Amino acid sequence: MSNPHEPRDAFVAQLEDRLRADLGRRHLAAPAPRWLPRTTRGLVFATAALVIVSMAVGGGAVSAAYQAQQGAQRDTLVTTLEQRLDLSRKRLDLVRQRHDEMQRRVATGVEDPAAVADARLNVTEAEVNVSLIELDIAEVRATGREPMPSVSAPLVNGRDFVIERWQLEAQVPAAAREVGKMAVDLWKRRYAVGVANNNDVEKASARLIEVESVEQLIQQKIAIRQAFLKRTLTAAVADLRVMEVEAEQRRTILSRRIEFSRRQLQDLEVRTQIGIVLPVEVAEAKLRLQELELARSKADYDLALIRKQLGK
16 A cells, blocks of 8 residues: 555656656747847858858968968078079189189280180170079069079069070170181181191081071070060960970081081091091091981971971
8 A cells, every 4th residue: 555645656757747848948938149140041141151251261371371381482492592693603703813814814925815705705604694593583582483484484573584584695605606706717817827627617617607506596585485475476386486496406506517527527537548547536436426417316306296286
């Protein structure tokens, strides 16, 4: 028999159900946080705004990291170029001293005047090298990347580093042309008095022609660059055109060297027959000729391939 003061099981179960219902109503009636949107549309807009803000914050962090990395790369490149510049300036000082010494020796009759011309060419080469490194430093500081010497490189804040670089490089063959003319005249005079042979004159003349072809090549590249900037040539075509003129120049120079080597070989063969030259010198001359002919064959192949891509 149950205790009359002990609650019945049915009463306890009914009381628990009422308590659960009352707690549920209180939980539902509790006010939502003020920052939470009251409607479904507001919730969607809030979610979208949160995504946009997150993307902006993330993008800003990535951009800052990229700029820091780019700045570090620029500083490294500039530091390396400045070290090269310091060495180039020291070399320039040395070749200038050498040039001045040559001038004094020529003035006293100790040295041939042609030596001064050679020394002056060395000074020009060193000066151009210093200017080219300074130009590279300026481009790196402006772009944060390595210099772009290709014909299709973009302008940098309206500045054309490509043409500036080629114009600097053109100073070397221009100076070498004057030295080459002096060398040709010198060997012609020596040949006239019997202290030189015709091969010496031809060799000096061939060098002069090669220097002049380098000057012509640079002017051709500048013209292609200008056509690209005027949008009359696409980047791909401009790059191919530069490759074409370079291959043409290489083939022309090799052809001239082959002609000279053949004449030189014939002269050596004659001199070998009369015992003036050893047979090993003839063998070396034949080997040099074969190497030149092989190089020209490669230049012919390269030129044909480039012209095929150009549709010629």
